[in-house]
Amino acid sequence: MRDHKLLLKTIEKLGWQVTLGANRHYKLTPPFKDMCIVVTSVSPSDFRSIANIRADIRRSYKLTGRTPPL
Numbered sequence: 001m002r003d004h005k006l007l008l009k010t011i012e013k014l015g016w017q018v019t020l021g022a023n024r025h026y027k028l029t030p031p032f033k034d035m036c037i038v039v040t041s042v043s044p045s046d047f048r049s050i051a052n053i054r055a056d057i058r059r060s061y062k063l064t065g066r067t068p069p070l
Contacts, residue, residue: 010070038060
């Protein structure tokens with residue numbers, strides 16, 4: 001859980017907006033309008049959840065032709 005929160009803080013430092021939704025999910029809004037929004041759960045039960053969040057963010061950057069920072 002600590003690693004999950006650390007990743008979310010790092011994402012915020014990159015310019016993403018992290019908001020907690022009503023359905024116990026984080027909504028990660030990218031710094032650029034042409035990028036995809038990423039939604040992830042609050043309590044990761046899967047051991048690959050951090051890797052999946054990072055992959056979703058990388059995918060969002062690559063779809064617009066930008067170089068992903070993670």
